[in-house]
Amino acid sequence: MAVTDGTVVWVGADQPARALHPDAEIIDLDGAFVAPAFVDAHVHTTALGLKLTGLDLSGAGSVEQCLDLVRRFAEANPAGLIWGHGWDESRWPESRPPSVSEIDDVASGRLVYLSRIDAHSAVCSSALCAATPGLDAALGFSRTALLTAEAHHRVRMAALSALTPDQRAQARAAALDAAAANGIAAVHECAGPYISGPLDLRELLTTTHGVEVRAYWGEAVTDAEQARALLAETGAHGLAGDLFVDGSLGSHTAWLHEPYSDDPHAGTGNSYLDVDAIAAHVRACTEIGVQAGFHVIGDAAVSAVVDAIERVVAEVGGPAVAACGHRLEHVEMLTAAQAAKLGTWGVIASVQPGFDAAWGGDAGLYVDRLGVERAAAMNPFAAMAAAGVSLAIGSDAPVTALQPWSAIRAAVRHRTPGSAISPRASFSAATRGAWRAGGVRDGLAGTLVPGAPGSYAVWEADDLVVGAAADSVQRWSTDPRSRVPGLPRLDADDPDPTCLRTVHRGATIYER
Known part of the structure; x- marks a missing residue:
């Protein structure tokens, strides 16, 4: 692979590449492998x-x-x-x-x-x-x-x-350094008035660092004028991310149709936005062509969001809504019918497979809070993908670790049978899908083909599959049509690959 001025200009055999680029700096990987750099689609940088x-x-x-x-x-x-x-x-x-x-x-x-x-x-x-x-x-x-x-x-x-300015600055630097050291070239910051505050977001957006930051601000608006003003005030790229429709299952504040199984006093959780407020926000953002989005976990919260978007689609048309690439964070409890609607409207699901790894299964927190039947329906990645919902993988760090290979493993090895996605789809959701979730829809970002950004990571792994491997839990797809290179095995007991170098748009932002 040859990179010039931050762009991939050649992928192919070694000798022709050297002939075409006789003056290039040569980096011998010595058995390591290169893959597109990751994008973490949901991060709280300072936290x-x-x-x-x-x-x-x-x-x-x-x-x-x-x-x-x-x-x-x-x-x-x-x-x-x-x-x-x-x-x-x-x-x-x-x-x-x-x-x-x-x-x-x-x-x-x-x-x-x-x-x-x-x-x-x-x-x-x-x-x-x-x-x-x-x-x-x-x-x-x-x-x-x-x-x-x-x-x-x-x-x-x-x-x-x-917190002092020094504490915040040191925290931001540590978080972005950790991202680069894990092969991550860009993060989506999910800020908001009750999460980190406007000062923290302004400081983050003026921080000089090699990791790219796309910022979302979680505050509801009622019209286009208010949306434009809030974007100008915060410097955010979209009014999405952690705009809370509800809370979380762990804190008994996710909004449910039926009460929590383990705490009768919790009832059905918390509702922070109703259908009218959600629809007004989506309508305003659609009018000015920016991403809207919400934090949505419980099934009642998902129903409210789907009903609200459906109302806006009826008013302005599906193409106008789909053109914005509105996104939902977490969206853990949805039906197949709701997934089909979201797919039709071009809504992107920013998902966190680490949640299932931490709290799923037959005896995890999901079962405690919801009971066996509802817990088994959590995080239906396969159903979402089958319905045409574009997936973007993130960590919600610091909630789960900033470890993209572990997130991919969790998506491939979902703890509920039938809900996992393939290795190829999982890797794509952590690269191409995450770029798309951040508004980059050129079909090149997140790949390593001529014309793509020179954003990649060099990895050391014990077991690299380079043959025509089957697309299964044990093997990674190397079908050239997938634009996915040879990738490592990540069975349950396999260690994560070690990042040796991270490059973003041709500039090295981490080197071990």
């Missing part, structure tokens, strides 16, 4: 960086272990806000989060914010509670209960405002 540079609670196996990690971090870092992320009480023997008093006992007087693994709820210290305006019982605040919905939004914004 990921805060986990990488701060307090990672994902390894805690109990309330006691979680509190011990907080105690040790507080001792090692005697000043500033303590931002922790990743605890998951569903795996703990106590089956509950830490309380405010317990957090105070290990970090007395400190501002402490500890978000659950799904980032839709948190616990915090009394000092942070006191520093959060308007936090009271009317918002669901309790010193013993999990903070969700509006109470969580307020606490999170108070915690974000307590």
Whole structure:
């Protein structure tokens, strides 16, 4: 392969390439392989960086272990806000989060914010509670209960405002460096007023880094004028991403048709936008030709979004809607009929296979929250793909790890029979599909053919399939029509390939 001025200009046999490009710099891969660089279609950059540079609670196996990690971090870092992320009480023997008093006992007087693994709820210290305006019982605040919905939004914004510019800058750099080191050339930042705030997004968009950032802002609008103003104010590329129609299953805030199986007090979860508001947002964005999109997980939330888009299609026509490439994040609970409609309207599904790997199966969080029957229908990737829904794979980092090969493995080895997609489709969703989800629809981005951007990664793997392998769980397709090169085996016990170099548009952005 030859790359000139950031563009692939030759793919073929070695000797003709050397003859055509006699003055080229030659890079001998010494047995490594090249594949198109990944795009992570759903990332929270600063939050990921805060986990990488701060307090990672994902390894805690109990309330006691979680509190011990907080105690040790507080001792090692005697000043500033303590931002922790990743605890998951569903795996703990106590089956509950830490309380405010317990957090105070290990970090007395400190501002402490500890978000659950799904980032839709948190616990915090009394000092942070006191520093959060308007936090009271009317918002669901309790010193013993999990903070969700509006109470969580307020606490999170108070915690974000307590971060110093240096903390935010270090976090962003760490997150983007991690992306490049994992063969990722671009990320889709899913920002919003209750996620990271406008200041953080402006800082991110002015950060100099080799990883490309496409920014989405999750705030609803009612008309085209408001949409244009919000885009200008935030610098976002689209009004999509984590615009919350509902919450998450882990925090009992995803919006369901039927109540949660494990908590009668949770009812059917939370609804943040109704059909009228969703339709108004889609209509406004369609009018100005930009991507709209929503965070949607529960089946009732999916129904509301599908009904709203259908209303807009009836008003302005399917082609106008499809031309925008509107997108849905997560979209975990949908029927075959709904998938068929989304496919017809050109709606893109930004999915996270890591969710199924973490919480799917016969005895995971999905079964706890929903029961066996509803859990088995979660994340129906195969049905979506069969209905013509374009898939884009992301991590929702820091919710799941920034590891694209692991995400591909999870999509191929879906824990529900019949819901997996092929290796070829999975790899495409993490490359070509993710570029398309970000508005790049030239048919070249995410491939390595003449005319494509020179965006690729060099990988070292123990087992590279280079023959005419079958397209199955065990083997990767090398059919040249797929534009997918020879790729590694990724069975359940295979390690992820090691990234040796990441190049974006001809510029090396990571080298081991």
